[in-house]
Amino acid sequence: MRFGFLFNEVLTGLRRNVTMTVAMIITTAIAIGLFxxxxxxxxxxxxxxxxxLDRVETQIFLTEDLSAGDTSCSSDICKGLRDEIEKRSDVKSVRFVNRDDAYADAEKRLPQFKDLMKDVSKDAFPASFIVKLKEPEKHADFDEAFVGTPGVKSVLNQKDLIDRLFAVLNSLRDxxxxxxxxxxxxxxxxIANMVQVAAYTRRTEVGIMRLVGATRWYTQLPFLLEAVIAALTGVALAVIGLIVARVTILNGALQQFIQANLIAPITYGDVFLAAIQMAALGILLAGVTAYATLRLYVRR
Structure with missing residues (x-):
């Protein structure tokens, strides 16, 4: 196979059909970029x-009588609860937080509302056990074991809140x-239209090549390469767009959240892995479509 001839045929085809090629590149760039x-x-x-998940804690809030009358978890009910929590195999650590500590912790976490906190009674903060599980994803069994237990007012697992937060990201992904x-x-x-137009404009050349013994594969390969090259150009534009988005948006506008360790950064490694999958999808999309179009169209 003469690669010089093949290369010339591909360039000629792209130049002849430049409007359709540009439209395909832009559409492919948008589709692959969104992917x-x-x-x-x-x-x-x-x-x-x-x-x-590394920070997720389950909080077991105690009833009002325990919160008000037991500041050191010395009562039989409180100690019994603690022993029951600590003996579980799925528990990593547990600590008791009394009402005063809960109020002080709220002041520390919400310094912007310090003035408002002065008007909030400490009685609004129940004592609790703060539990870290070995596998926070499997918190359901732990929660069910303590709901309704004597001395327990309610059980709050932070993973439920995190799941709601990441449901927003999942919606954006979808x-x-x-x-x-x-x-x-x-x-x-x-792609299908571009291949049909390219095949039609070169029908005479293809016919002559077939008459002198060229194989179907040899005559169709330039059209396949045109589609793949146009698709890869679109993929390249999409990858450039992702790099720009990473610098300006993901790691630019969100830099404060990344530094505060609230969200993870997007690395160039992540972009590289995405680019590989994008290129594979682009080649597959263009190659399969062009091949199927040629099989259906050129046969006629």
Whole structure:
């Protein structure tokens, strides 16, 4: 196979059909870019969730009589609860927080509301056990074991709050994938149309090549390469867009949250892994569509 001839045929085809090629590149860039954005959101959610899971605690709030009358967890009910918690195999650590400590902790966590805290009675803060589990994801059994136990007012697990927070990120991911799917359909139609137009404009050349013994694969390969090259150009634009988004948005506007260890940073490694998957999807999308179009169209 003469690669010089093949290369010339691909360039000629792209130049002849430049408007369709540009439209396909832009559509592919948008579709693949949204797909890559969804991958980065998945990475962000996964890494950020790991940060929060390491901090997740289950809080067992005690009843009013224990909160008011037992500041050191010395009563039989309180000590019994603590012993029951500590002997569980799924518990990593446990500490008792009395009413005064709970109030002081609230003041420390919310310094911006320090003036308002003066008007809040300490009686509003029940004593509690703060428990860290070895596997925070499996908190349901622990929670059920202590709900309704004598001396227990309620059980609060922070993982439920975290799940609600990350449900927002999951919604953003799903939206990105949905729009990417719609754009991918548009890209497929453009690829099919581009290949048909290219094959039609060069039908005479292809016919002559077939007459002199060229194989079907040899005559169709330039069209496949045109589609793949256009798709990879779109992928390159999409990757550049992700890098810009990482610098300006993910690690730019969100820098304060990253420094406060509230969310995980998006690294260039994450972008690189996403780029590999984006390139694979782009090649697959263009190659399969172009091949199927040629099989259906050129045969006629």
């Amino acid at each position: 890559g954005g969804g991958l980065l959101v998945i990475s962000l959610a996964k890494n950020s969730k790991a940060i929060y 939206a990105a994938f949905m729009i990417a799917l719609i754009q991918a359909v548009g890209a497929v139609l453009l």
